[in-house]
Amino acid sequence: MLTFRCRRSGGRAEGSGCSWQDGFGYPAAQGGAEPFFGHNVTETGFGENTWRHNVPLLGWVLGAGVLLWLGTTGLVLLSFRNPRKPHARTPAVKGLGFEEVRFPTKGGKMLYGWFVPADGEPEKRSVLILVHGWGRNVERMLPYMPFLHQAGYHLLTFDARGHGSSDRDGYSTVLKFAEDIRAAVNYLETRPEVDAGRLGVLGLSIGGAASILATAWDERLRAAVTVGAFAHPADVMRDSFSRFFLPYIPVGWTVLKFVEWRVGRSLDSIAPENAIRQRSFPVLLIHGEADRVVPVEHARRLHQSANRDNVELWIQPGRGHSNCHLEPGFDGRVVGFFDTHMAELDTVAETSAGGQGARA
Structure with missing residues (x-):
């Protein structure tokens, strides 16, 4: 193998003292050449045609790399678009009466939902807002309705923006889910049968993460139950990159920066593990130990x-x-959690008014 060596004088390489040497340190034959991309190089430098022929090749290689990077990033972003599927069943399959409702959310968009009134005479009652996960719709919350309804709560569930029968609004994010929860609170304040001072929220997956954000930011929400909530959206996305063997640099990094640009905020500022520190409120964190979508470590961090x-x-x-x-x-545990913390509000009200508070 030939190596190119130069003598130095005063810290500068002397061009006339440069030559090719073999692997034992002996000078190569005069005019010897070391191939470079298939072209010869003389003892004083690269052949005059080397760069002229290879710069275009390098350009094609770099161009192909950039196209691969952008193409892969584009496919990843497309994969983050949630599936949109309307519900096929209603609370009627559970023997529950319900009202189809629509109410506005941020950006002038409209949300579709179900209001399930508690049994008995019309009166102001506590309300639980039920929030589905990514790619789901109101139907996902049907298993939770019978036992919460039996416990005496009004219920409201809705399709988040871009889901089910609600309006489209670009990419779905945990911030948009949280904004939609707060829009649901605004709507509930307009209903006469609702005690707007006693509102709770139960959310699944991204809906659970958004429930933490909304409750931390909005004091009208008194308590939250989450199932499979994540601690930080960036970590969930990084886990997705790893599952599909996608490199964080440059694909993952580009996707995260694109998401921050579209959201208009840093992902740190909408991370549930950061928001949960901002206000003290009752929260029950439920997580499956074998969860592969959102690893259980997220629950421990929260x-x-x-x-x-x-x-x-x-x-x-x-x-x-x-x-x-x-x-x-x-x-029983979910109902007990909500009963306990809604009852605490009644106790405070009784003490303040010196009277009896009605428990929902």
């Missing part, structure tokens, strides 16, 4: 970040991302 006086962590062995509600005792 628990570490929250005010320990108000947070409960329930990790279910063997459960995954979408079956935690099948765990024995699930109904």
